[in-house]
Amino acid sequence: xxxxxxxxxxxxxxxxxxxxxxxxxxxxxxxxxxxxxxxxxxxxxxxxxxxxxxxxxxxxxxxxxxxxxxxxxxxxxxxxxxxxxxxxxxxxxxxxxxxxxxxxxxxxxxxxxxxxxxxxxxxxxxxxxxxxxxxxxxxxxxxxxxxxxxxxxxxxxxxxxxxxxxxxxxxxxxxxxxxxxxxxxxxxxxxxxxxxxxxxxxxxxxxxxxxxxxxxxxxxxxxxxxxxxxxxx
Numbered sequence: 001x002x003x004x005x006x007x008x009x010x011x012x013x014x015x016x017x018x019x020x021x022x023x024x025x026x027x028x029x030x031x032x033x034x035x036x037x038x039x040x041x042x043x044x045x046x047x048x049x050x051x052x053x054x055x056x057x058x059x060x061x062x063x064x065x066x067x068x069x070x071x072x073x074x075x076x077x078x079x080x081x082x083x084x085x086x087x088x089x090x091x092x093x094x095x096x097x098x099x100x101x102x103x104x105x106x107x108x109x110x111x112x113x114x115x116x117x118x119x120x121x122x123x124x125x126x127x128x129x130x131x132x133x134x135x136x137x138x139x140x141x142x143x144x145x146x147x148x149x150x151x152x153x154x155x156x157x158x159x160x161x162x163x164x165x166x167x168x169x170x171x172x173x174x175x176x177x178x179x180x181x182x183x184x185x186x187x188x189x190x191x192x193x194x195x196x197x198x199x200x201x202x203x204x205x206x207x208x209x210x211x212x213x214x215x216x217x218x219x220x221x222x223x224x225x226x227x228x229x230x231x232x233x
Contacts, residue, residue: 040091042079042142042206044098044213046105048112051218058114058221061233063169064129065107065119070137070166073099079209080143085155093142093205102165105217106135113221115230129172130233136166138181142209159188159205161212167220169229177229184215 049055071077074097082091103119110117110133120132142161149156163184169177186208202208220226 038091040082040093040205041076042093042095042209044095044101044206044210046101046108046217047210047214048108049218050211050214051222054109054218054221055112056114058227058230060114060116061131061230062116062118062129063110063131063133063230065103065110065117066132066134067120068099068102068106068135068137070099070135072137072140073097073102077140080141080205082144082205083146085146085148095140095209098137098140102135102137102213102217105213106133106167106220109217109220131172131177131230132170134168134170136168138164138166140164140209140213142205142212144205144208157188157203159186159202159208161186161205161208163209163212163216165216165220167223167226169226171233177232178223178225180220180223180225182216182219182223184212184217184219186211186215 067073072079072095076094076096077098078092078094080093081089082093084090107117107119120129140163142159144157144159146155146157161184164181165183166179166181168179171177186202188202188208202211
């Protein structure tokens with residue numbers, strides 16, 4: 001009787017064990033997939049003087065830099081991802097408090113150009129600043145795509161970083177003097193010359209995005225409408 005009872009229950013026990021193993025495997029696979037799509041914060045920074053002909057080119061007028069606004073100005077903001085050779089997302093790229101960085105970068109850029117720039121902190125009231133500039137973050141992105149090709153230097157990839165900013169300059173009476181949009185783009189690998197083929201020069205998404213950001217900010221000094229607004233004071 002003992003043997004009969006044991007043989008009767010064994011299929012059920014085996015079935016339960018198999019189901020538990022399958023469930024555990026599914027959970028492990030889900031956890032692994034989430035781990036592959038981990039979140040990576042980027043340490044973006046401004047590169048002073050990156051755009052040529054933007055230093056010591058303006059008269060020393062006073063200008064107030066307002067805190068940058070727009071999507072991604074405060075808190076955590078997703079800017080892109082790293083993709084594997086199979087097209088799957090491996091990492092999500094994020095930045096934090098980009099507005100504060102851009103505000104200080106605009107101040108540095110304007111100061112290097114020759115203006116007397118000062119940042120207006122939240123809650124502070126400036127009495128009739130001669131000029132004020134507001135920065136709106138319109139778009140920020142960086143995406144890295146790895147390919148299947150491998151060389152002695154490692155796995156080949158392409159990467160594009162894009163930053164678009166809107167700058168608005170107003171006088172002490174809050175009359176708008178100009179509004180202009182600048183765009184900074186950084187691509188890897190660079191466009192080949194004469195059929196050349198070479199590996200990307202920059203491998204870090206944070207550095208690529210830093211270059212694009214520095215271009216977008218530096219290009220402000222070269223905008224004709226911005227120069228006219230400043231020189232009209």
